[in-house]
Amino acid sequence: MLKYIFTGFSPNTTFHDVSLAFGLLLRPWQWRTGPAVKRIETWFCEYFSVPHAIAFDSGRTALEYSLRALNVGKGDEVLVQAFTCVVVINAIRFVGATPVYVDIQSDYTMNPHDAEKKITEKTRCMIIQHTFGQSADLELLLNIAKNKSLSIIEDCAHALGGMYHNKLLGTFGDVAMFSFGSDKVISGVRGGLAITQNNDVGAALRSYQNILPKTNRWKIVQHLLHPIWFYCGRATYHLGIGKFALFLSKFFALANRILYPPEKEGDRVPWYPSQLSNALASLAFEQLPYLDDWNKERMNHARYYAENLLDKKNIIAFGSENTWLRFPVEIFERDQVMKRSKSFGIILGDWYTTVVAPADSNLKKALYESGTCPRAEMVCQRIINLPTDPYLRKEDLDRVIASLCI
Numbered sequence: 001m002l003k004y005i006f007t008g009f010s011p012n013t014t015f016h017d018v019s020l021a022f023g024l025l026l027r028p029w030q031w032r033t034g035p036a037v038k039r040i041e042t043w044f045c046e047y048f049s050v051p052h053a054i055a056f057d058s059g060r061t062a063l064e065y066s067l068r069a070l071n072v073g074k075g076d077e078v079l080v081q082a083f084t085c086v087v088v089i090n091a092i093r094f095v096g097a098t099p100v101y102v103d104i105q106s107d108y109t110m111n112p113h114d115a116e117k118k119i120t121e122k123t124r125c126m127i128i129q130h131t132f133g134q135s136a137d138l139e140l141l142l143n144i145a146k147n148k149s150l151s152i153i154e155d156c157a158h159a160l161g162g163m164y165h166n167k168l169l170g171t172f173g174d175v176a177m178f179s180f181g182s183d184k185v186i187s188g189v190r191g192g193l194a195i196t197q198n199n200d201v202g203a204a205l206r207s208y209q210n211i212l213p214k215t216n217r218w219k220i221v222q223h224l225l226h227p228i229w230f231y232c233g234r235a236t237y238h239l240g241i242g243k244f245a246l247f248l249s250k251f252f253a254l255a256n257r258i259l260y261p262p263e264k265e266g267d268r269v270p271w272y273p274s275q276l277s278n279a280l281a282s283l284a285f286e287q288l289p290y291l292d293d294w295n296k297e298r299m300n301h302a303r304y305y306a307e308n309l310l311d312k313k314n315i316i317a318f319g320s321e322n323t324w325l326r327f328p329v330e331i332f333e334r335d336q337v338m339k340r341s342k343s344f345g346i347i348l349g350d351w352y353t354t355v356v357a358p359a360d361s362n363l364k365k366a367l368y369e370s371g372t373c374p375r376a377e378m379v380c381q382r383i384i385n386l387p388t389d390p391y392l393r394k395e396d397l398d399r400v401i402a403s404l405c406i
């Protein structure tokens with residue numbers, strides 16, 4: 001029986017993460033306090049050569065507090081690309097500002113010309129998202145922001161370790177935020193961090209971090225159970241056991257959720273924002289030494305997909321040198337292809353099938369007006385993301401390609 005290939009489902013979780021999580025579950029005194037948060041912050045300061053790195057419970061919290069640290073608030077407008085995640089929009093709304101949606105260009109990043117058109121006297125900040133790891137058109141965007149005196153936050157949730165003109169993504173704006181979510185480049189199941197060169201912004205972020213509560217203990221347990229459920233669930237999915245185990249973990253709330261239902265409605269959940277726990281920081285920290293090698297593998301996989309898919313009639317894909325967290329392709333009969341691939345044992349990715357994802361997010365509450373970002377709306381109808389995780393073998397990539405091309 002063929003083993004399943006997953007695009008999501010914590011793709012870079014290994015047995016090492018499982019044993020680490022299991023060990024941490026047995027040492028509750030290390031859940032909330034310990035050296036791991038400081039270690040991660042120091043690692044980021046060194047990797048990016050910046051003086052300030054401040055960790056939070058998630059990327060969404062890092063983004064919200066980055067906006068606050070830049071004094072973005074009530075009455076301000078923030079430029080953000082359509083084709084994003086609802087938690088990005090929530091962060092803008094939680095500080096009292098209004099998201100103004102900018103359309104994307106063919107590489108799924110913010111269209112600088114549309115950005116320029118959407119600037120008003122209320123615009124204060126631009127969030128530049130490096131979607132799937134594809135670097136945004138920084139030269140043009142930075143120019144526009146500079147001319148209009150806008151603050152810049154780089155959203156590097158998908159792009160840790162990526163480059164633009166030989167310089168690390170995350171070092172171009174006033175602040176950059178990263179995510180250690182379960183499907184991200186480096187995973188602590190949940191976690192996030194902001195970096196900045198600016199001493200005032202760094203000090204503000206640190207003081208916000210200091211006054212946040214520690215993470216709820218049950219939430220830490222749920223997140224520590226995640227690698228165990230997902231590693232075992234993935235390995236036995238083809239036997240039906242894994243699917244049942246994952247269903248049970250969800251039904252009995254024995255594993256975390258990436259996104260909670262109130263967040264899709266634009267609301268907060270009671271447990272967050274919080275500080276990053278020592279336990280989840282430990283999981284993420286253990287993966288950091290592999291970052292550059294994993295990104296190289298992801299690039300190799302993406303290159304292989306591009307080489308084998310570029311000339312296919314029904315598929316739009318482009319090759320490039322980015323650290324693709326997922327490799328996006330556009331395909332005209334998307335729903336049939338996803339179904340068919342599933343019957344081949346391949347679960348393709350569905351980031352972003354709506355302009356504000358996931359698909360059941362409340363677009364009204366997210367203040368998206370239909371028709372304002374036509375390209376993003378069109379791409380959402382046909383986007384699929386292919387897995388690029390570092391543990392895929394050539395035969396796995398061939399299986400993915402074959403399932404698309406029948």
Ligand SMILES: Cc1ncc(COP(=O)(O)O)c(C=O)c1O
Pocket residue numbers: 058059060061084085087088129155157158178179180181191192
């Ligand atoms: C583009 C983007 N930015 C920010 C975030 C927030 O990251 P986190 O899940 O760590 O809160 C996400 C989450 O998936 C995302 O996709």
